[in-house]
Amino acid sequence: MVSKLKINSRRELSKRDKKIFGQFLEHFHRQIYGGIYDPTSAFSENNGFRQDVLEALKRIQVPIIRWPGGCFVSAYHWKDAIGKQRTPYFDKAWRVEESNEFGTDEFIEYCLLLGAEPYICTNAGTGSAEEMSDWVEYCNLPSEGKWAKLRIENGHPAPYKVKYWSIGNENYGHWEMGAKDVKEWGRFVRESAKMMKRVDPTIELMAASISDLDWNLDLLREAGQYLDWISIHDYWDKVQENNDLSDYETCMAYTMDIEQPILKTKYILGSLGYLGKIRIAYDEWNLRGWHHPHVNSGTEDYLTPRDKNDINSSYTMADAVFTACFLNQCLKHSDVVGMANFSPIVNTRGAIFTHQEGIVLRPTYFVFELYTRYLGDIIVDSWLSESSIFHVDTANMTKSIPNVDAIATKRSGSEGLRVALINRHPDQAESVTVQLDSSIQYSNAVLYSVVGDSKDAYNDIGKEHVRIIEQHLNWKIPSDLTVEIQPHSVNVLVIK
Incomplete structure (x- = not known):
């Protein structure tokens, strides 16, 4: 999904x-x-x-x-x-x-x-x-x-x-x-x-x-x-x-x-x-x-x-x-x-x-x-639909966890968007389609991501398994933008 x-x-x-x-x-x-x-x-x-x-x-x-x-x-x-x-x-x-x-x-x-x-x-x-x-x-x-x-x-x-x-x-x-x-x-x-x-x-x-x-x-x-x-x-x-x-x-x-x-x-x-x-x-x-x-x-x-x-x-x-x-x-x-x-x-x-x-x-x-x-300083209205979920058994109950957590922002004086996209899922990548306002002219998109080699990845002396990567997206404007976010990752999508 x-x-x-x-x-x-x-x-x-x-x-x-x-x-x-x-x-x-x-x-x-x-x-x-x-x-x-x-x-x-x-x-x-x-x-x-x-x-x-x-x-x-x-x-x-x-x-x-x-x-x-x-x-x-x-x-x-x-x-x-x-x-x-x-x-x-x-x-x-x-x-x-x-x-x-x-x-x-x-x-x-x-x-x-x-x-x-x-x-x-x-x-x-x-x-x-x-x-x-x-x-x-x-x-x-x-x-x-x-x-x-x-x-x-x-x-x-x-x-x-x-x-x-x-x-x-x-x-x-x-x-x-x-x-x-x-x-x-x-x-x-x-x-x-x-x-x-x-x-x-x-x-x-x-x-x-x-x-x-x-x-x-x-x-x-x-x-x-x-x-x-x-x-x-x-x-x-x-x-x-x-x-x-x-x-x-x-x-x-x-x-x-x-x-x-x-x-x-x-x-x-x-x-x-x-x-x-x-x-x-x-x-x-x-x-x-x-x-x-x-x-x-x-x-x-x-x-x-x-x-x-x-x-x-x-x-x-x-x-x-x-x-x-x-x-x-x-x-x-x-x-x-x-x-x-x-x-x-x-x-x-x-x-x-x-x-x-x-x-x-x-x-x-x-x-x-x-x-x-x-990220930007202005929080704008956004909502997720059709998001996948996974289940976690805790001490008290089984919890349903949405794979994706998101919030959309923009910077004062700019129409560009800066969207935080989190994939909570431990081992499954997630595709997210961002539906944009067609009246605004966008030019390009870059995805910045905090990623690790596994959900248990960590950094130590002489070892860096968690890092920030940058990806310039191939996007056919003005269609909606679909991005794939890695499992257990934190991302900011910058749409200029």
């Missing part, structure tokens, strides 16, 4: 925010130290930043980075990580000593070098509203007050002008330091937001949330007037304790569950009158959760198992295809989803892996490269 994609390019649905291609960094394992920051590496300059990582991130046009966590932030005190005298402490989230060598000033410098917006997540666990507002003062006030003056003393005379701030991280969860209940959270966010926006009324504020009615009812009733965003998180392959990764087919079943939390959160915002006023930041997401077993154990090794996150064979075309399906949902709902932060960007489950001799670009990296380089 040939899948048919009908596109009404005249009907523009929304304009996507480039922040949906955002990234995330936490002080966990080798994301900061040995990841983006490694003064001992031959790839680092005097500032300690690995230049090979920096250049790779520039290639995918990272728009925004969320930092410093994550669970880490809920017992993090930023004042110990500025200036010449850094105070190490024992990080109770991950049970390691944190040197505080990389702090606010280093993070801002890194964002400036990268050309990305800094997004700071604050300590709403063991921290206070005053500590959060002092952080805004340090970053954003020109010279008023103790903390702005200290920034100047530390060698940074110009304010950092950090626009995006989050109150907390997963404070609804029992695993978080300083977890809060529903009633505590709304009032805490309100009082924190008041102080932060008194320091700088121009900042945009998020609050840790979840796609849950009760949590959001209280949060929005108490603090909605101060918020610009609410933050939600998800990992679908939950392997925190046991690193038994789901196979390709199960990961495709997970793609059918991406949209639900977006819709649920959107409906909650709408029911309380906040659609168009508060947007969704999916500011921590990945297919696979981070592996960190025994974190509460007094007898079992909780550090060494974290190295399993660095096994490159874990990251296959399943990760690439899932990532593309996730981004397609963000694009589809870009009227309300304005930010998403892949968790994390370097090491752990990241798109980039660092080692002594260089870096490995994992399959997810190429999806970001494909989408940021070739």
